[in-house]
Amino acid sequence: MNKRYQPQAFEQDIYNLWEKNKVFTAIKDKKKQPFCIVMPPPNANAPLHIGHAMFLTVEDILARFQRMKGLSVLLLPGADHAGILTQVVFEKKLAKEGKTRFDLGRKKFFKECLCFTLKNKEIMYDQFKKLGTSCDWTREKFTLDKDVSKQVLLTFIKLYKEGLAYRGTRLINWCPRCMTALSDLEVEYKEIKSKLWYIKYPLKDKAQITGQQRFLVVATTRPETMMGDTAVAVNPEDTRYQKFIGQTIKLPIVKREIPVIADNYVDPEFGTGVVKVTPAHDSDDWKVGEKHQLKVISVIDFNNRMNKNAGSYIGLKANDARAKIIEYLNRKNLLIKERAYLHSVGHCERCKTIIEPMVSRQWFISTTKKINIKTKDLKNLLKTDKAALKEFGSLPVKNKLVKILPKRFKKNYLDWMNNLHDWCVSRQLWWGHRLPIWYCGSNGLSSLQKQMNPKLAQKKQGCGHTMVTINKPKKCDKCGKKTTIIQDPDTFDTWFSSGQWAHNALGYPNGSDYKYWYPTSVMETGYEILPIWVAKMIMLSLFQTKMPPFHTVYLHGLVRDAFGEKMSKSKGNVVDPLKVISQHGADALRMALIVGASPGNDVSVGDDKIKGYRNFANKVWNIGRFIFLNLEKTNKKIPLYHPTLKGLKKEDKSIIGGLEKIISKITEHLENYKFSLAGELIYQFLWHEFADKYLEASKKRLEEKDPVVLAVLTHVYLTSLKLLHPFMPFVTETIWQQFPQAKGLLASSFWPKK
RNA sequence: GGGUUCGUAGCUCAGUUGGUUAGAGCGUUCGCUUGACAUGCGAGAGGUCACAGGUUCGAGUCCUGUCGAGCCCACCA
Numbered sequence: 001m002n003k004r005y006q007p008q009a010f011e012q013d014i015y016n017l018w019e020k021n022k023v024f025t026a027i028k029d030k031k032k033q034p035f036c037i038v039m040p041p042p043n044a045n046a047p048l049h050i051g052h053a054m055f056l057t058v059e060d061i062l063a064r065f066q067r068m069k070g071l072s073v074l075l076l077p078g079a080d081h082a083g084i085l086t087q088v089v090f091e092k093k094l095a096k097e098g099k100t101r102f103d104l105g106r107k108k109f110f111k112e113c114l115c116f117t118l119k120n121k122e123i124m125y126d127q128f129k130k131l132g133t134s135c136d137w138t139r140e141k142f143t144l145d146k147d148v149s150k151q152v153l154l155t156f157i158k159l160y161k162e163g164l165a166y167r168g169t170r171l172i173n174w175c176p177r178c179m180t181a182l183s184d185l186e187v188e189y190k191e192i193k194s195k196l197w198y199i200k201y202p203l204k205d206k207a208q209i210t211g212q213q214r215f216l217v218v219a220t221t222r223p224e225t226m227m228g229d230t231a232v233a234v235n236p237e238d239t240r241y242q243k244f245i246g247q248t249i250k251l252p253i254v255k256r257e258i259p260v261i262a263d264n265y266v267d268p269e270f271g272t273g274v275v276k277v278t279p280a281h282d283s284d285d286w287k288v289g290e291k292h293q294l295k296v297i298s299v300i301d302f303n304n305r306m307n308k309n310a311g312s313y314i315g316l317k318a319n320d321a322r323a324k325i326i327e328y329l330n331r332k333n334l335l336i337k338e339r340a341y342l343h344s345v346g347h348c349e350r351c352k353t354i355i356e357p358m359v360s361r362q363w364f365i366s367t368t369k370k371i372n373i374k375t376k377d378l379k380n381l382l383k384t385d386k387a388a389l390k391e392f393g394s395l396p397v398k399n400k401l402v403k404i405l406p407k408r409f410k411k412n413y414l415d416w417m418n419n420l421h422d423w424c425v426s427r428q429l430w431w432g433h434r435l436p437i438w439y440c441g442s443n444g445l446s447s448l449q450k451q452m453n454p455k456l457a458q459k460k461q462g463c464g465h466t467m468v469t470i471n472k473p474k475k476c477d478k479c480g481k482k483t484t485i486i487q488d489p490d491t492f493d494t495w496f497s498s499g500q501w502a503h504n505a506l507g508y509p510n511g512s513d514y515k516y517w518y519p520t521s522v523m524e525t526g527y528e529i530l531p532i533w534v535a536k537m538i539m540l541s542l543f544q545t546k547m548p549p550f551h552t553v554y555l556h557g558l559v560r561d562a563f564g565e566k567m568s569k570s571k572g573n574v575v576d577p578l579k580v581i582s583q584h585g586a587d588a589l590r591m592a593l594i595v596g597a598s599p600g601n602d603v604s605v606g607d608d609k610i611k612g613y614r615n616f617a618n619k620v621w622n623i624g625r626f627i628f629l630n631l632e633k634t635n636k637k638i639p640l641y642h643p644t645l646k647g648l649k650k651e652d653k654s655i656i657g658g659l660e661k662i663i664s665k666i667t668e669h670l671e672n673y674k675f676s677l678a679g680e681l682i683y684q685f686l687w688h689e690f691a692d693k694y695l696e697a698s699k700k701r702l703e704e705k706d707p708v709v710l711a712v713l714t715h716v717y718l719t720s721l722k723l724l725h726p727f728m729p730f731v732t733e734t735i736w737q738q739f740p741q742a743k744g745l746l747a748s749s750f751w752p753k754k
Numbered sequence: 755g756g757g758u759u760c761g762u763a764g765c766u767c768a769g770u771u772g773g774u775u776a777g778a779g780c781g782u783u784c785g786c787u788u789g790a791c792a793u794g795c796g797a798g799a800g801g802u803c804a805c806a807g808g809u810u811c812g813a814g815u816c817c818u819g820u821c822g823a824g825c826c827c828a829c830c831a
Contacts, residue, residue, distance in 0.1 A: 004791080004793070005793090218831080221830095222831085233831090265829065266831080267830085267831085275831050277831090282829090283829070284829040285829095341830090343830055343831090411757080411758080412757075412758075415756095415757070419827080527826090528826085531827095560766095563765075563766075564765095584793095595767095595768090595778090596768065596778085597767090597768095598767090598768075601767095603767085604766050604767070605766095608765095608766090609779070609780070611793075612793090613779095615791095615794085616793090617793090618794090619790095619791065619794085621790090621791080622791035622793095622794085623790070626790035626791080629789090630790090674770070676768070677770075680779095683779095684778080692795085695790085
């Protein structure tokens with residue numbers, strides 16, 4: 001044994017040893033209790049970052065602990081194709097070569113994207129192993145696997161048949177760079193310095209007495225959308241403007257006549273108290289428009305250019321049109337003033353481009369339409385016989401069938417579910433699961449789809465009928481034509497497929513793994529992903545399997561730098577887990593991520609902390625070395641420790657007592673997901689109780705060749721290795737392998753009982 | 755605007771249902787080239803637990819308010 005523990009020299013071999021012995025290969029043993037974690041599939045488009053290391057460590061601790069306790073444990077590894085994000089990453093790569101996705105064409109783009117993703121997936125899996133994650137690699141799953149994909153489509157078809165999937169023309173979030181619709185959750189709001197422009201909107205009728213033109217003044221941040229205005233709104237209580245309600249405005253530039261309406265969504269305090277209403281490009285205005293049955297006139301196209309409704313501004317980029325319009329209004333004395341204004345603007349979560357709200361025909365999942373629950377068990381579970389998808393999501397949490405840890409996120413979750421809107425699931429992307437929707441002729445396509453897919457739009461005219469089936473229909477159900485069938489060009493929102501991951505990854509509906517391990521045990525993930533993902537899993541899994549997908553949601557916090565600052569590339573404070581592993585070992589990184597982190601709270605990790613646990617690994621190693629050398633030195637037979645062993649001294653009983661105490665405490669902490677407290681306890685015990693005190697005191701007795709002290713040292717040490725193993729699997733297994741008293745693999749040994 | 759978390763040693767954080775003298779790691783001071791380990795050992799300094807009230811025999815912990823920081827959500831034209 002070397003003087004120092006060198007993780008680099010052992011970690012790879014130890015992982016190979018585990019794999020060779022199939023320690024992580026889960027066996028469906030009916031006598032055992034199943035325990036399953038379906039890993040949240042990381043996006044296979046970039047190397048591992050510290051956040052991955054965090055969740056892998058927590059899941060691995062859980063898995064190793066339960067495995068040692070004798071449960072039949074499956075930690076299922078997987079990867080996500082990550083629709084929009086991978087497409088963005090890959091398009092950036094193409095852009096460096098001066099290409100766009102349209103240069104490659106859909107087929108080639110998909111093929112190359114797949115190649116890129118599969119390659120990344122393998123790199124990523126190798127990194128999981130470097131961290132020591134005890135996954136069952138024989139069951140690895142990818143979201144684009146054939147069987148998984150098929151189930152994704154079948155879920156949609158079932159939703160459609162239940163009347164929960166529908167096509168509708170709505171205001172959606174449009175990313176002009178990704179050229180796709182986004183769900184509300186894929187939009188992030190950022191404060192932007194902008195201006196508020198005060199613009200005169202002339203009334204149609206002149207003043208009765210003077211015969212002069214009269215005006216209302218609106219305040220807006222988006223003058224370029226004014227050609228799409230279909231009303232001007234004031235608050236009905238606002239005495240300044242009551243007399244104008246019902247009058248007509250003659251819109252500048254396009255000279256269209258629009259009404260002055262009253263709606264109490266208008267805040268009289270803001271701006272002038274007069275609002276232009278543009279249902280086609282603003283979500284509030286859309287709602288007002290629906291309420292007052294206003295016309296919807298869009299002026300900006302999918303490529304962010306002004307369209308034919310924008311009069312002479314046609315073809316201009318929206319931003320350029322804004323400048324020209326302001327210039328025009330100024331010239332015509334219609335611009336009263338402008339002032340600096342800070343407001344929050346939606347950005348594409350993935351590529352950071354400003355979102356344009358746009359009216360478009362898309363596919364949605366209804367979260368509010370109630371359906372009859374036919375299954376008895378599910379009726380009992382939810383205690384209702386009618387529920388909408390949002391209740392599928394909220395009731396299991398309300399009824400404590402799914403526990404969220406830490407508890408405070410439960411309120412968050414339920415509030416969020418309560419305000420759930422219908423979910424836009426169609427994306428105008430190429431990378432993902434293509435919608436199982438077929439139209440008879442190109443007249444089934446939306447105008448947006450026609451513009452974006454000119455070739456498809458030229459296909460034969462049919463009756464426009466819509467069919468939702470997994471395979472291409474041989475003929476149209478309605479008109480019987482055979483040559484007109486075309487598939488919807490859109491793909492699903494990634495979260496639609498990952499929302500079914502818990503059951504699909506296990507082989508729903510007939511797989512034997514599914515039957516044995518579903519419902520799974522714990523969903524371990526970051527709190528930021530609770531609404532966008534966890535909620536969807538509960539909804540969709542319950543809808544499909546009639547069971548909640550897991551009984552516990554454990555949420556870990558964010559990993560921050562040594563000063564508690566958020567890590568970011570621009571700040572340069574990013575900790576690269578792979579670099580840390582190669583420098584200080586995976587065990588040190590794992591401990592640094594776990595100790596000091598309470599559930600749901602962020603954790604600070606810096607170099608000093610990691611080094612501290614590297615030192616600890618070395619300490620553990622050297623305690624082992626000390627005992628090992630003393631065992632070698634002696635020629636006496638060392639008895640096995642047993643409570644009735646003769647010659648036990650007071651200090652022996654005391655350290656054994658201490659050991660028993662921490663066994664029960666650590667077990668309790670791990671069962672309650674208090675990883676930090678458990679980790680800290682074993683650290684304190686091994687170093688400061690066992691090594692500093694008992695081991696120091698044992699030196700005298702070792703000189704006197706007392707075999708009992710060696711028996712106790714060995715016993716306490718090896719038992720402690722078991723307790724430490726879920727946290728620091730490599731160093732513990734490495735030493736275990738060197739001890740003649742230790743049998744088999746530590747990773748497959750049993751958790752100590754007190 | 756609503757919700758939520760946090761404020762404890764120089765720094766980063768624990769402190770589980772209220773219960774002795776408030777803990778850890780790192781840093782720091784002093785002393786140790788100790789045959790397991792200097793990635794180490796021994797000894798020490800360092801806290802009005804943000805502030806002000808309240809409940810209680812007893813409050814870092816519970817309640818109210820104030821100040822400060824962060825995060826999430828929302829229809830900031």
